[in-house]
Amino acid sequence: MHRTIRPGRRSTALAVAATLGACLLAGCADDGGGGGSADAGEDAGGKKVVTVGVFGVFGYKQAGLYDEYEKLNPDVTIKETSIERADQYFPQLLTHLGTGSGLQDIQAVEVGNVAETVNKHADKFVDLGSAEGVDKNNWLDWKAAQATTKDGKMIGLGTDIGPMAMCYRKDLFEKAGLPSDRDEVGKLWAGDWQKYLETGERYMDKAPSGTVFTDSAAGLYNAALSSNVERYYDKSGKLVYRDSPAVKEAWNLSMDAIEGKMTAKLKQFDKTWDQAYANGRFASVACPPWMLGYIKEKAGEKAADQWDVAPAPKPANWGGSFLTVPEAAKNKEEAIKLAAWLTAPEQQAKLFEKQASFPSSQAALELPAVADAKHEYFGDAPIGEIFGKAAENIPTLVLGEKDLAVGTAITDIGILQVEQQGKSPEEGWEAAVKNVDNLLDQ
Known part of the structure; x- marks a missing residue:
């Protein structure tokens, strides 16, 4: 039952x-x-x-x-x-x-x-x-x-x-010429976060007026990054975020999303992010189970049955x-x-x-x-x-002692400077690194 x-x-x-x-x-x-x-x-x-x-x-x-x-x-x-x-x-x-x-x-x-x-x-x-x-x-x-x-x-x-999934607006996907059935949507990006970005390009080609593909570059960054075993630290406990392939891949994905104007330029959990759910501003967002209730609360009854859930490109937490x-x-x-x-x-x-x-x-x-x-x-x-x-299928992540501080510097300083202030990706990355160095006294 x-x-x-x-x-x-x-x-x-x-x-x-x-x-x-x-x-x-x-x-x-x-x-x-x-x-x-x-x-x-x-x-x-x-x-x-x-x-x-x-x-x-x-x-x-x-x-x-x-x-x-x-x-x-x-x-x-x-x-x-x-x-x-x-x-x-x-x-x-x-x-x-x-x-x-x-x-x-x-x-x-x-x-x-x-x-x-x-x-x-x-x-x-x-x-x-x-x-x-x-x-x-x-x-x-x-x-x-x-x-x-x-x-x-x-x-x-x-x-x-x-565990990560992708929440998406069926009505907006249909208007943009994309499939809306959850099985078909999952196939669009199965196995690769780059395919999610390619789906975003297709969405933006025919995006309904006033909408974009996803909520934020930081949300995409965190979701893609969490699919990897090693991120900010290696297995020996060494801080390696500057040279981490996982960080580089997630950063580049977020930068490409910004360049393609696919994001709503929002900071997650801010009031403007909440309001964007109610206004139908974006068509998809990375969502773990606890976010379902959050979306229902912020999008309201008028959006009932417009949202659906599909598997994420890769397992993540x-x-x-x-x-x-x-x-x-x-x-x-x-x-x-x-x-x-x-x-x-x-x-x-x-x-x-x-x-x-x-x-x-x-x-x-x-x-x-x-x-x-x-x-x-x-x-x-x-x-x-x-x-x-x-x-x-979530990988056993290598967790470091300052994961939270490093991740916050990258998302809230580095990515936001590019996404909201128009800084270059190089400038955003340098700002994030400087902040991490200051926090860790390096």
Whole structure:
């Protein structure tokens, strides 16, 4: 039986927006209904308090998982504290790790920060891979590898992932003389991001008035780059972005898109980007599962059934997080149990149904609630099948400690200077390199 889900805006957008350097709302919010405190061990009723620190909206409360766990464990109370922006959350986490105080029992870590956490701070976290109730084989291999040290210590349990697809406007494709059926659209660019650009050239030849092929050069850059194993760092941990073939290819694709006037010259997650969805300004955008709810929200009901989903040219990942348990956690044993339960296949599937958080668990991907899922707003697109196939073929990326900083410099400084300010590709690249050097004190 196929299930149709109607997901809302995925929380990881906030985390990924930070990765792209597109800041959303600032500030802090308590999402757990209790103002979690790292000093809490028991509440007034004598229950064990497990505190959870996250960024954005992870959806556990919204999906009813905290309530369900508390019913299964009546001696436990869960209190969650959320900081809206990942770029504010992680520095605070590092500060608390350094002092050994102020830590929540469970701390989330975003994929853009997991390499630094694994390489520099693994000794401050519990090895969850050997914890009771944790089966390492539940996770996709590449996801588990991201949070595993060289000596096999697994410090984080994977939550969601962001397998890549392409969202496109069927009506605009038809008006531009392109096929609109998702299978035929997927064939247009299958296996090669250059074919996606060639499709853009065809679109622009007959583009409906006031529209362009894609939202932004930075979006194209990030999507194409994420298809590669090595990007900013090599396997030895050396920063190689200046000479990286993957970076060069993605940069050139983005520059060609700008030169061909295929982009709407937008910065993702800015208000103008949101408005462009409502106005039908662009015909396609690289989209992981969590972006489907975002598109539905911004494009509105008037665009219902105009959008569809097709496979991306190559498997890639955009977003995802982990749950960790610091060694200094007040309620370490209870935190381990909760983290294991929240990331178990059954809970990942429930979170997908309620919040559109795509599972990182191989076992969850095979459950009917995920595998058979369709999305009504996108013409009943078989998103479980499309994103599931992409997830299984995503390469095990080499993650570096400063991936986020390097990527932000390239997209928000280098590419935007070319796309929005009219600088040459050479000038944009030089500006990005200078910014990276300043950030890394080189």
